[in-house]
Amino acid sequence: MFNTACDDFAPLGSGTMLQVTPVRAFSDNYIWLIHSPRNPASVVVVDPGDAAPVERTLNEQGLKLAGVLITHHHPDHVGGVSALLQRRQAPVFGPAGERVPGEPTKLREGDEANLPALGLSFRVLDVPGHTAGHIAYVGHGAVFCGDTLFSGGCGRLFEGTPEQMSASLGKLAGLGDDTQVYCAHEYTVSNLRFALAVEPDNADTANYLEECRARRARDEATVPSVIRRERNVNPFLRCDRETVKQAAEARAGRRLQNQPEVFAVIRQWKDAFRG
Numbered sequence: 001m002f003n004t005a006c007d008d009f010a011p012l013g014s015g016t017m018l019q020v021t022p023v024r025a026f027s028d029n030y031i032w033l034i035h036s037p038r039n040p041a042s043v044v045v046v047d048p049g050d051a052a053p054v055e056r057t058l059n060e061q062g063l064k065l066a067g068v069l070i071t072h073h074h075p076d077h078v079g080g081v082s083a084l085l086q087r088r089q090a091p092v093f094g095p096a097g098e099r100v101p102g103e104p105t106k107l108r109e110g111d112e113a114n115l116p117a118l119g120l121s122f123r124v125l126d127v128p129g130h131t132a133g134h135i136a137y138v139g140h141g142a143v144f145c146g147d148t149l150f151s152g153g154c155g156r157l158f159e160g161t162p163e164q165m166s167a168s169l170g171k172l173a174g175l176g177d178d179t180q181v182y183c184a185h186e187y188t189v190s191n192l193r194f195a196l197a198v199e200p201d202n203a204d205t206a207n208y209l210e211e212c213r214a215r216r217a218r219d220e221a222t223v224p225s226v227i228r229r230e231r232n233v234n235p236f237l238r239c240d241r242e243t244v245k246q247a248a249e250a251r252a253g254r255r256l257q258n259q260p261e262v263f264a265v266i267r268q269w270k271d272a273f274r275g
């Protein structure tokens with residue numbers, strides 16, 4: 001375990017709080033533990049790419065694993081599922097359109113991941129783009145969005161089109177202002193450096209970058225973020241803004257007709273960004 005930035009707790013909407021804690025894995029992954037509001041010693045794990053740090057945290061803190069949520073099939077998100085299930089039984093939920101371990105209940109948009117004994121329920125959004133079948137889990141004032149939305153950025157397009165990813169990010173941007181954004185990687189500082197290349201005059205981005213640099217210097221996580229902030233700083237959620245459109249057109253050397261075209265240009269720009 002390590003220090004989290006500030007918001008370990010996300011509002012449930014009824015005065016109670018959803019407790020979510022990170023487990024650090026690999027070089028920059030976050031595996032999230034969602035604590036049951038009914039029994040905080042029971043947790044649901046999101047995208048356990050590596051079993052070892054999850055096992056260590058469960059043992060150290062006397063926690064019981066009571067469920068697994070999977071957003072997409074990449075190994076750094078599912079690599080620990082089988083090992084975790086060798087020793088215990090827990091329901092697994094995953095995307096309907098992808099092959100993932102653990103014989104999950106297969107979910108698509110409109111479905112819910114229900115864990116009634118834990119007092120937890122999440123609705124599912126289809127958010128294709130990073131992978132073809134990527135899903136996100138929304139509930140209790142939080143979204144678990146895997147590699148679709150990052151703080152200040154978004155996932156690479158490995159299997160989907162710019163049109164798909166643009167629409168997926170639009171769904172996430174449309175969640176409530178105060179929705180806590182639990183993404184799966186600590187990419188915020190490099191994302192914000194790119195965001196400032198796109199919008200050099202965005203004071204919100206400049207201020208947030210300084211805040212995140214200070215947090216990282218203290219070895220603190222910069223996530224969860226919150227949707228309101230992402231709408232203000234994340235260029236991939238701002239493809240409708242004139243500043244972002246003009247920067248993309250300057251980069252592309254041509255007029256861009258719509259948001260997916262703007263998105264496609266800044267996504268390619270980010271892929272090549274070394275600044």
Ligand SMILES: [Zn+2]
Nearest residue numbers: 072074130147
């Ligand atoms: Zn991924």
